[in-house]
Amino acid sequence: MSEETTAGLSTETVRSRVAELMPGIRSDLEDLVRIESVSADPARASEVxxxxxxxxxxxxxxGFDDVRIVSIDGGAPAVIAHRPGPDGAPTVLLYAHHDVQPENDHALWDSPPFEPTERGDRLYARGAADDKAGIAAHLGALRVFGEHYGDTPPVGVTMFIEGEEEVGSETLPELLREHQEALRADVIVIxxxxxxxxxxxxxxxSLRGLVRVDVEVRTLTHAVHSGMWGGLVPDAIMxxxxxxxxxxDDDGALTIEGLHSGPAADVEYPEERLRAESGATADVHWVGRGPVVERLWTQPALxxxxxxxxxxxxxxxxLSPTARAKLSLRIAPGDTTESALAALTAHxxxxxxxxATLTVTTVDTGEATAIDATGPAYDAARAAFTEAWDGTEPVDMGVGGSIPFIAEFLETFPEASVLVTGVEDPDTRAHGANEGLHLAEFERVVVAEALLLRNLAR
Structure with missing residues (x-):
């Protein structure tokens, strides 16, 4: 089939091709997972x-001819690859990251963290979902249009696979600036x-932003006897x-003045599901005020x-002379890290x-993101997802966590449509022990991305 006609592949053909390709896609994913690419561990830099x-x-x-490893001094290796599409076709940038979180205590895992193990409907291992499955999904979608079927992709494709996302993407802004022309695309799929x-x-x-600070209070120049001085001199812990x-306040809502809050998508989050997925005990009360999804996605949280x-x-x-705490403030879309940090510090x-003497030290920050999810690229994505999930339309979802680098893409490529997708589900347990990829959902993700590429070519 020629490159001019791959945009005409039927949904049934795409689905059957993905099913045929899945054993190879999974094998490549498992090989990647076995590499201990923990970017936070200097001892495993060679693994990264x-x-x-x-x-x-x-x-x-x-079939990518233009493939290279790039990095900024002090940064981890990223991979850029490009494959041109037919004349006049859009270019799509596919992003994922190959570094992973530390596995921490092996005793908390039910199987070795870097040995992919299937149990039930999931594949368990560090990076099996976050985010080596993202790489595998991109590869799988391209293979639907690959040489095995006599095809070529219907769009131009640029791959950008980062190597330091799990440690804050510190050199990403400079990478994007240095390779801006190579990475320029009409649509970016993250x-x-x-x-x-x-x-x-x-x-x-939408995604919340992040402000992290270390707070220290000091009340004494040195520790003193609690019996001799207690009741007069305040200790730092108190x-x-x-x-x-x-x-x-008494409801657990934040009392910091000046933080932004906003509305969230109209999505129901049933109590039973919320309690099961959060791990909250049976009698614990929720904190804060307002709709559940607003508290999780579009209100600040500390x-x-x-x-x-x-x-x-x-x-x-x-009496302790000093005491310290680390505070993690998630800021709502529409707020800025500069404003939120000032509000927190003032409080x-x-x-x-x-x-008491107060010292506030900024650890790191990351901007919140709100995406205008309208336009042809989003129409193409919604149609692809609906087909891949057998008629179930996609939800416009917020995320309470932070992916600060998305703001960098929006700023660097303001004319591109940025689509944020992924392979995780509420029980993926990314960053924790027993991280797992739901295999049936992963196959749907590959189908959806292949259909997205097809739709974008149309």
Whole structure:
């Protein structure tokens, strides 16, 4: 079949081809998963490099002639590959990342974290979903139009596979600037999100931003005897507790003035499902106010992710001179990290008790994202997803977490349509033990992406 006619492939043909290709796609995914490309671990930098090289070989096997590993000094290796399409066809940039989160305690895993293991309807391993399955989905979609069937893709394709997403994409802005012309595309597909549920696809249209700070309070120059000075001199732990408590009201809603909130998509999140997927215990009450999806997607949220204070075991009878906490503030789409950081800092300075010395240190930030999900590219995507999921239309979904690099793509390529898709589902457990890829949903993702490429060519 010629490249002029691949845009005419029927949905049934695409679906049958994907089913035929799945064993090979899965085999390539499993080979990638076995590479311990943990970008946060300097001792495994060679594994990150090996992962990039494995991706290069996969693209070359698909007929990409222009394939290269690129990096910025101090950054991890990324892969860029390009394959031109028919004259006049759009160019589609397909993004994923080949680095993974640390696996942490192996004892928490039911099978070795870097040995892909099928149990039930899932394939378990670190990176099986986040985000080596994104790479495999891109490859699978292209193989639908591959030489095995005598075809070529109906659109131009650029692959961009990042190597440091799990450590904050620090050098990504410079990479995008340096390779802007090579990466320029009409449509950008970022496969690093997920779907609403098993059997219900989604397009991610909003993501919260992130402001992380370390907060330290000091009340003493050195520790002193609690019996001699307690009742007069405040200790730092007590001061920190009072400060942190001031961030929330009795309902658990934030009291920080100046943070933005907004409406969310009209999506129902049933109580039973919410409790099961969140892992909340049977009697725990939800915090905050407003619709559930607004609290999860379009309202700010603050989590205390770490504390530095003396351990309970072995603690002495002294007043602690200092105490520290790490705060993770998720900011709503429509807010900025600059404004949110200023609001958080002003609140902490206003509420630090008893004249304690306060130090606020910014750890990192990432902007929130709101995507205008209208236009021909989104129409093509919605049609592709609906076909792939047998008539179930995709949900416009928000994400409470942050993918700051999406804002970088929107800024660098303002004329491109950016589609945020992915392979994850509510029980993927990305970043945690027993990360798992739902295999049937993964096959639908490949079908959907192939149909998207076909639709974009039309």
């Amino acid at each position: 490099q090996r992962s990039a090289e494995a991706v290069v070989e996969l693209f070359r096997a698909e 496969a690093d999100s997920g779907n609403w549920d098993i059997g219900v696809p989604a397009l991610t249209t 001061a920190l507790i009072r400060l942190l408590a001031s961030l929330y 989590t205390i992710t770490g504390l530095d204070a003396p351990k309970v075991d072995g603690a002495s009878n002294t 902490l300075e206003k509420h630090v008790p008893w004249g």
